Amino acid sequence: MSSADVAAKVFRQLQPEDFRVLQVIEAAMARHRYIPEDELPKLTKLNKRELDFRLSRLTEFKLAERWVGPYTGYVLYTAGYDCLAINALVKAGILEALGKPLGVGKESDVYDALTPKGDRIAVKFLRLGRTSFRSTRRSRGYVAQRHHISWLYQSRLAAEKEFKALKLVHSCRVAVPRPIFQNRHVVVMGMIEGAELAEFSEIQNPKQTLKEILSNTRKAYIKAGVVHGDLSEFNIIMQPNWHILIIDWPQYVERDHPSAERLLERDVKNIVQFFKRKFKTANTLEEALIYVKS
Numbered sequence: 001m002s003s004a005d006v007a008a009k010v011f012r013q014l015q016p017e018d019f020r021v022l023q024v025i026e027a028a029m030a031r032h033r034y035i036p037e038d039e040l041p042k043l044t045k046l047n048k049r050e051l052d053f054r055l056s057r058l059t060e061f062k063l064a065e066r067w068v069g070p071y072t073g074y075v076l077y078t079a080g081y082d083c084l085a086i087n088a089l090v091k092a093g094i095l096e097a098l099g100k101p102l103g104v105g106k107e108s109d110v111y112d113a114l115t116p117k118g119d120r121i122a123v124k125f126l127r128l129g130r131t132s133f134r135s136t137r138r139s140r141g142y143v144a145q146r147h148h149i150s151w152l153y154q155s156r157l158a159a160e161k162e163f164k165a166l167k168l169v170h171s172c173r174v175a176v177p178r179p180i181f182q183n184r185h186v187v188v189m190g191m192i193e194g195a196e197l198a199e200f201s202e203i204q205n206p207k208q209t210l211k212e213i214l215s216n217t218r219k220a221y222i223k224a225g226v227v228h229g230d231l232s233e234f235n236i237i238m239q240p241n242w243h244i245l246i247i248d249w250p251q252y253v254e255r256d257h258p259s260a261e262r263l264l265e266r267d268v269k270n271i272v273q274f275f276k277r278k279f280k281t282a283n284t285l286e287e288a289l290i291y292v293k294s
Contacts, residue, residue: 034073155185
């Protein structure tokens with residue numbers, strides 16, 4: 001069971017005081033790896049009996065962890081952070097129900113969901129988790145070089161950056177999911193239907209699909225001033241109508257970034273080589289790059 005599944009399962013059981021404690025722990029994680037237990041009464045404004053009750057519930061629900069070392073402290077589990085984001089989406093009138101997973105990866109989980117009006121949406125939980133902390137801090141441009149940076153902070157920055165990218169490129173009619181809302185480490189977007197391009201052994205018209213991908217890459221670069229930065233067959237969705245959606249934008253860079261040209265060439269090379277290898281298309285990298293940049 002993923003952390004989002006855990007969060008969805010216990011969410012309706014949580015009370016305002018539970019959310020207050022979760023929010024206090026979240027805020028204090030900017031200063032502490034484990035929030036000292038003796039700081040919590042003042043921060044939560046709950047008496048000891050009430051606070052102990054709330055902390056025991058949160059640990060029982062697997063939303064927070066109690067740590068005992070030189071002192072006793074608490075830290076959020078991923079499911080606790082998920083609950084805070086879900087609560088914000090519900091309060092904003094964005095989310096009514098979380099459904100089945102659409103895709104689960106190393107750095108994100110995407111779920112089918114419903115709005116209060118019954119519209120289907122996709123809810124993406126970004127997870128630059130604690131296991132990949134060092135590598136993400138080195139490689140991600142949005143991670144500030146601070147003495148202490150939590151996995152919550154990394155994931156929230158990734159979500160903020162992806163939402164910004166989606167708004168930029170969607171406004172220029174690039175084929176991406178429609179950006180709807182963002183809170184903490186969660187991005188809400190229009191429904192994603194289909195499967196990763198990598199999963200297809202055959203497609204209806206490979207030459208036309210490649211042209212569509214390059215056209216959207218060009219539109220993002222020329223009109224929105226954006227380079228995806230991590231484009232491959234794994235983040236291109238082939239929809240039931242055989243048109244594409246380009247997903248996963250948290251590593252994007254703007255066109256004036258020092259690495260933009262190199263990343264654009266890598267993106268285009270990944271796609272051209274994939275189509276040549278799998279569908280025997282004849283496009284060269286040079287031709288594709290000239291088209292995308294012109």
